[in-house]
Amino acid sequence: MANYGYAGKIIKVDLSVHATTQLDTSDYADRFIGGRGVCAKLYWDETTHYTKAYDPDNCIICTTGPIAGFTRFAGCRWQMCGKSPAMEPESFSYANFGGSWGTWLKYAGFDGIAVKGKSEKPSWILINNDSISINDATHLWGKTTVDTETYFLKTLGKEARVMCIGPAGEHLVSFAVVMASDNATGSCGFGAVFGAKNLKAVVIVIDKKKRPIASDPAALKNFAEIVFKLRTENYENYGHVLIDKKKVRACYGCISGCDRQEFPDESGRGYKHFCQASAVYIEHAIKYNGLEEGLSINRVANQLSDQYGLDTAVLMPMFGWLSACYNAGIITEEETGLPLSKIGSLEFVIILFEQITYRKGFGNTLADGTIKAANNVGRGSDRFIGAVIGTRANETRDYDPRYMPVHALIYPFEPRRAIHLLHSTSLVTGRWQNYLDGYKDAFISPEKFYEIAEEYWGSLEAGDFGTMQGKALAAKMIQEYGYMKESLVLCDLSWPIYPVKYKTADSGFCTMEAKILSAITGKYFDKKEYLRTGERIFNLQRAIMIRQGTGGRTGDTIMDFYHTDPLETMFKNPECIAPGKDKAIISKKGNIFDRNDFRLLINEYYSIRGWDIETGIQISDKLKELDMADIGFELGRLGLLK
Ligand code: SF4
Structure with a gap:
């Protein structure tokens, strides 16, 4: 793949010796695209199965995707990954950020940055156009995230982009976040990993934006117009906590924004008011x-x-x-x-x-x-x-598998609450419910709901929450789609855009996403190749989990209370009303996830995935088929491959 869409280089920093080098993006992006895919491959290469979260050897990685820098697609989000201290046992994990820091990294000339080692004293990294330096942060240690950002904006100018930690990260709080410009936050304890490395901030300053080049700019422009129409005519604000004095604070490069807003404190400084955090x-x-x-x-x-x-x-x-x-x-x-x-x-x-x-x-x-x-x-x-609590990472209990059975095949394979996957079903179902409740602008009617189930989740049965039928295939489709979304990196609150009021030949499952990727990179992706790439990236994460000892039959579980405690309520849905067979409306209240149903579901899922049914580990031929023989070789060397 040529460098269309990419800056072409990834920064590698070793804080222990204050050294920086650069890697070629194409060595990673050809197979793993960007965002989550490239993050995971760098993690695979730079760590071992015994790397611990607070080891200097842990590698904290930030990556953008090929769409960053091309506006109007909600594709300027970015990813972080590394070994996380947020769960027991520690695990590889990831975070997804909005705002603009990621795009500024690309505008400076880089697709990612991977940081290893541990600085002797507090430090911060400056990416000043294409020069990188490691600087003393002793005077910043102890400052809040807001004070740290303010300091850099004062000293380096208002256009600087700042990613930093607060005192919680410095004190190794296992759920400390990393904050970035425009109130972007990344969770899963990566703030504590920064703290363990004595890394306070990574700041970007650019004189002139190095904009990425698309292979087919005319096609891309046309797609941006279609996407705008699709999104604005098919969008229904899900509605979070309402406040006064709020103002819209969309991420850089969004299509038309969402309910990502901010509110001012007494000094006028804006704070993000969005999603779960707002409540x-x-x-x-x-x-x-x-x-x-x-x-x-x-x-x-x-x-x-x-x-x-x-x-x-x-x-x-x-x-x-x-x-x-x-x-x-x-x-x-x-x-x-x-x-x-x-x-x-x-x-x-x-x-x-x-x-x-x-x-x-x-x-x-x-x-x-x-x-x-x-x-x-x-x-x-x-x-x-x-x-x-619903996850091993201590996160909120929502998107319950007792309500949506397909989620029983999402949680076991993720170290944390995988919003990019859980939203695939929950946002559609929430809007189906809004339609039944007569909400203004609600557009997912029962007919539309089952159409989406058939096209995006693989079968009509996938839309029936009262059965296990169709759930294994649905999980696979949701994961493959979701891993591409995280690798491009498209925003989860914008994509997929379901064609409802407005439709074109370019709308539908993966269609527009594959066209945008092709127009940017110059490499042709049809739906099949698009999903195959998603399958590869998902299998890479599976290999990481297997290598670290948390994947496989014994690790592929949901939290035990799902098997023992009856479902009491759902968010905005106290009677747990759900779609059933033949457009029937059923209630899942009181439901538990039967252990035997779960075992059978996992068996079916392993089979669809082409993994070993008994152990759940990957099979050499499957990895070769996905062009991952090198990953298979390493797993084989560790005795973790069939
Ligand atoms: S839809 Fe909302 S969260 Fe997504 S990129 Fe746009 S503003 Fe950010």
Whole structure:
């Protein structure tokens, strides 16, 4: 593949010896495209099966995809991966960022950056056009993310793009985030990996944007117009927490924005108000203070978590667990030093966040995540985990497999809550529900829902949430599509764009995505080749998980409470209403995921994937078929290949 769409180089930094080198992007992008695919291949090459999250040998990698730099496609997002401390056992994991930092990296002349080693003292990396330097950050250590960004904007100019950590990352809080310009956040504990490397920030300054070149600019321009029409005419705002004084804050290069917004603090500094983060403390704050003050305190909680660099997806269920443990008399205010009788107050949040961030007192226990904290506290506190947490990475419990059975084949193969896959079904189902509830602008009727099931998930049965039929194929299709989305890197909230009100010959499953990729790179992708590439990237992640010892039959599980506890409620859907057979409406309330159903589903899935049915590990011929013989060779050397 020529360098159409790419900058052509990836930076490699060794903080231990303060050295930088450069790699050719084409060595990675030819088979793995960009974003998640290239990130994962770099991780495969740069680490071993025994690399630990806080080892200097851990490699933290950021990559853009071929669409970054081409606007109007919502394709300027970027990826990060590395060994994450956020779950037990530690695992390879990833994060997806919006904003503009990734595109600025490409505009500086690079498709990615891979950082290994550990600096002796706090440091920051400057990418100044095509020159890279490692600098002393002692004076920045201890600063919040906001103060760090402000410092760089003052000293390097307002156009600088900043990625940095706050005090939570410096103190190795296992769910510390990395923050980047335009309020972009990346979770899964990578802030702590930065902290372990003594890396405070990576900053980009450019004099002139080195814009990528498309192989077929005229076709690309035409596609941008079609995409705009498809997106704006087929878009329904899902609707998150409403606030006043908000303003739209779309990511760089978006099509037409979404409900990604920001709100100002007293100084006028904008904070992101978006998705789950916008509701981090809302339930408790409203219950304790009433609606108006509760909303305001929730916003402060949101601000503080960003400033310290704490992950809201972990904090949100942690509030629920603390509350349940306190109400059950398992933990006390005296023992924890937390005003637990005031959960919902501003005072509680301020004390809790400070304890966690600086690992003070009980905060030191919580800083390793709620699941580990429950193990540490004991006394039956783990029985409240299932009510609030849905992943090994301590994240919120949503997108429940007891409701959507296909998700039982998404969670086992991911180290964390794989939103890019879970949204494939949940956003469609949420809009189907909105249609039934008579929402204005709702456009996914029952007929449309089953059409989508057939085209995007492989069968009509895939749209029936009351059966296991069709779910193995649906999971495979969702994963292949999703891994390409993460590699291009297209935004999950824009793609796929379901052709509903407006249709063209270019709309439909993978069609437009493959055309955009072809027009940019000059390499022809039809639907088959597009999905085959997604299958390759998915198998690369599988190989990483197998190599680190967390994949395979014994590791391919969902959290145990899904098998034992009946489903009580769903987000905005207390009766757990779901689509059933022949457009019937069913309720999944009270459902549990039967262990035998799960075992049979996994068997069918391994078979469709071409993996060994007994162990779930990959088969040499399958990897060769996917042009991954080198990966297979390494797995074989480790005795992890059939
Ligand atoms: S749709 Fe929203 S989240 Fe996605 S790129 Fe656009 S603004 Fe960002």
